[in-house]
Amino acid sequence: MSTPTQTPLSRILLRASCILWVVWGVVHIFAGVVTLQMISEGDNAEAFHGILSKIELSTLQGDYPDPVMALFSQHALNLAWFGVVTLLCAPWVWRGARSAVYLAALVGGMADLAYFLFIDLGGYALPPGPQMTYICAAAIVSGVLGLRSPNHQT
Numbered sequence: 001m002s003t004p005t006q007t008p009l010s011r012i013l014l015r016a017s018c019i020l021w022v023v024w025g026v027v028h029i030f031a032g033v034v035t036l037q038m039i040s041e042g043d044n045a046e047a048f049h050g051i052l053s054k055i056e057l058s059t060l061q062g063d064y065p066d067p068v069m070a071l072f073s074q075h076a077l078n079l080a081w082f083g084v085v086t087l088l089c090a091p092w093v094w095r096g097a098r099s100a101v102y103l104a105a106l107v108g109g110m111a112d113l114a115y116f117l118f119i120d121l122g123g124y125a126l127p128p129g130p131q132m133t134y135i136c137a138a139a140i141v142s143g144v145l146g147l148r149s150p151n152h153q154t
Contacts, residue, residue: 013146025087032080
């Protein structure tokens, strides 16, 4: 794969996108792994509270049916793999690889769109959840603008 020619502006934008995807990816891998760990230890209310942090922990206490916990475990694994994908894309985003910029944007963007629609707008989140949405949006915008910067050639 040839390295794209980058202008100083496109280089800055792509490197900013890369760094933002690293942050976003690490946070999501951590959240997924910790959530899976809590579920495996039976700390189900705490696992839910990690995502729905604005909800009082005591209201999340209870016995959850196995299918609910299976679904939540799937969510936790999704958090982790979304983070892995963006983390793996990051070095190529740094180099300006169009496919990496768009893959990270697609995976991270769709994951955060769902989070924004159902958790943020639902009023269930406290920091750092909403901030990850801003980081994701900034990573997408800076990456796409970096590719579209004048004289950026692939």
